[in-house]
Structures are given as structure tokens and as C-alpha cells.
Amino acid sequence: MYFGGNDILNSEQGIDQVIAKIAEIKPNVKLWWQDEGTMQTALQNEEVVGGTFIHDTTVYLQHNGTAVRSIFQREGGLQGINYWFQPSSSKRAAEAAVFLEWSCSPEAQQIITRKLMSAPVLPRSKLNLSDAEFALVSSERKPFLIATEARMRFADCMEQQFTRMLRG
Structure with a gap:
């Protein structure tokens, strides 16, 4: 900042x-x-x-x-960025793609928010989080991204x- x-x-x-x-x-x-x-x-x-x-x-x-x-x-x-990856030797590329697609869904983001107390990566308008649930893990203010790269x-x-x- x-x-x-x-x-x-x-x-x-x-x-x-x-x-x-x-x-x-x-x-x-x-x-x-x-x-x-x-x-x-x-x-x-x-x-x-x-x-x-x-x-x-x-x-x-x-x-x-x-x-x-x-x-x-x-x-x-402050918002950090975590990357998920799959080893190149894995034989489960299709399963990994399905998991990654699901993890980016509103349903998964709501579970992550409610159970892991982590801010969602999707816009709030796509989620059914209550004001209290959202306020517990995030803010309406634009976050500062950690310089991960x-x-x-x-x-x-x-x-x-x-x-x-x-x-x-």
C-alpha cells in the first residue's frame, strides 16, 4: 500500500x-x-x-x-492466492478437471466459506451467503492482493x- x-x-x-x-x-x-x-x-x-x-x-x-x-x-x-496443481505424472487429469470445476462453483464456494472460514473467490451476487456469513470472512472493500508471483x-x-x- x-x-x-x-x-x-x-x-x-x-x-x-x-x-x-x-x-x-x-x-x-x-x-x-x-x-x-x-x-x-x-x-x-x-x-x-x-x-x-x-x-x-x-x-x-x-x-x-x-x-x-x-x-x-x-x-x-489482504487476499492471498493459492494455486492447486496436479503432478504431471498423474493419470487422473479428467477427475482433477471435474474437481477444479466444482471447486469454482457457487455451491463449493459457499461450503468453503462456511466450513473453512475462507473468503469466496466468486462475486457475492452469485452466492447465497447471509450478511453475517459474508462479514465473518470478508469485507465489501476491495482487497489488496499479496504479491504471490x-x-x-x-x-x-x-x-x-x-x-x-x-x-x-
């Missing part, structure tokens, strides 16, 4: 600029997480009282007694620069 979008992450020079900005706010942060599981354990053990965490897991923790709540920032939520392309650079910044 600070740099006007994800395009800055499409080069190592841009990544350096982002890391430099993160370094500026580093003194305001008490603890950095490198994986979701570590933070989940710390929250459940009451070793920490808050932080930035993935929404669907937060809702799951709430339903299982952990005292957390999910708040969507006023600028809009840049993360895959520059993973080593980002990891090295971020670790160097944290240690420096």
Missing part, C-alpha cells in the same frame, strides 16, 4: 526499497513471525496477546476457545534481505 501496489516487488531494487521501509518501522514491532504455526502456538499458550494473523485460522481459533478476534483494516483486507520469483532475495534487516 505504501508504494502504491505490488509492482515495486518485481525487481531486486524495489525489494530493497520495501525492506528499507520495513527497517524504519522495525523499532515499533516487538516480535516477528516466520511461520503461522509458531504464532498460533504462542497465541494458544497466551505467550502473546496479539499480532497480524491469517483470518481463517483466527476464526477457527475463536471457535475453539482462543481469545482472539479478526479485524479487517479500513483500507481493505513476485514472492515465488524473488523468494531467496526477499528472505535474505528480510533476515539481514531483522538481524541488522
